[in-house]
Amino acid sequence: MDREFVASALGVARQAAEAGAAEIAKYYRRAAAVEWKADATPVTVADRNAERAIREVLGAAYPTHAIFGEEEGGERAGAEYLWLVDPLDGTRAFVRDYPMFSTQIALRIRGELVLGVSHAPLFGETAWAMRGGGAWINDERVRTGNPASLAQAQLSFGNLKSLASNPVRWQKLAALVTGAERTRGYGDFYHYHLLARGAVDAVVESDVGILDIAALYVIVTEAGGVFTDLDGRPVDLRTRSVLASVPALHGELSVALKE
Numbered sequence: 397m398d399r400e401f402v403a404s405a406l407g408v409a410r411q412a413a414e415a416g417a418a419e420i421a422k423y424y425r426r427a428a429a430v431e432w433k434a435d436a437t438p439v440t441v442a443d444r445n446a447e448r449a450i451r452e453v454l455g456a457a458y459p460t461h462a463i464f465g466e467e468e469g470g471e472r473a474g475a476e477y478l479w480l481v482d483p484l485d486g487t488r489a490f491v492r493d494y495p496m497f498s499t500q501i502a503l504r505i506r507g508e509l510v511l512g513v514s515h516a517p518l519f520g521e522t523a524w525a526m527r528g529g530g531a532w533i534n535d536e537r538v539r540t541g542n543p544a545s546l547a548q549a550q551l552s553f554g555n556l557k558s559l560a561s562n563p564v565r566w567q568k569l570a571a572l573v574t575g576a577e578r579t580r581g582y583g584d585f586y587h588y589h590l591l592a593r594g595a596v597d598a599v600v601e602s603d604v605g606i607l608d609i610a611a612l613y614v615i616v617t618e619a620g621g622v623f624t625d626l627d628g629r630p631v632d633l634r635t636r637s638v639l640a641s642v643p644a645l646h647g648e649l650s651v652a653l654k655e
Contacts, residue, residue, distance in 0.1 A: 412453035413515035416446035446483035482607040502610035512611030531619035541594035552587035554601035592619035598641035622646040
């Protein structure tokens with residue numbers, strides 16, 4: 397990996413995220429009209445305009461790179477340089493007028509996720525990381541925590557609809573809930589930021605897409621965490637669930653949640 401190139405690309409990604417956030421801010425708490433996509437997820441003019449702004453920045457800097465975005469789609473598998481963009485991750489929060497949303501941008505080079513930016517200025521946090529360079533939140537380097545056991549760990553849960561429809565796994569999750577020191581449901585970008593800085597110790601989600609988690613994967617792993625799907629498989633473009641945690645707990649949690 398060309399570290400100098402990735403460091404430069406991280407700077408561009410941060411500029412792109414800021415451009416997207418500037419568009420989002422124009423519509424926040426201003427009753428933006430909501431449309432519903434075929435997958436039953438909401439979209440607004442803020443989502444679309446933010447993605448266009450991000451694409452402009454990335455395209456100007458890297459005109460030969462592929463971009464796969466939440467609203468405009470684009471190239472995916474096979475691209476040597478692939479930008480993964482979710483301009484407004486947390487649209488449901490956005491339309492309900494609370495700031496639990498962010499702009500997510502990651503870069504994948506020859507199949508490896510090498511940088512990520514999770515930009516949530518209206519919430520007050522921005523996280524970023526590059527492969528081999530550590531993870532940062534608001535200019536402070538962060539690391540995951542180190543609980544001695546599950547009984548001392550704090551777990552956070554996101555969207556669990558698919559997991560809840562599986563009686564076996566739902567009972568297994570219940571056992572983890574009763575065994576943990578505390579459970580919360582922070583959701584979207586926020587519990588991954590908390591995991592990266594040691595405030596929670598594991599995140600479980602059963603319904604995500606790669607655009608929701610690509611940047612967060614880089615941030616959490618660079619902070620020292622382990623990040624797979626619920627079956628323990630590495631993150632790739634097909635990933636649809638998450639088990640992310642401190643290293644000491646990941647094996648135990650993975651075994652506990654297996655069908």
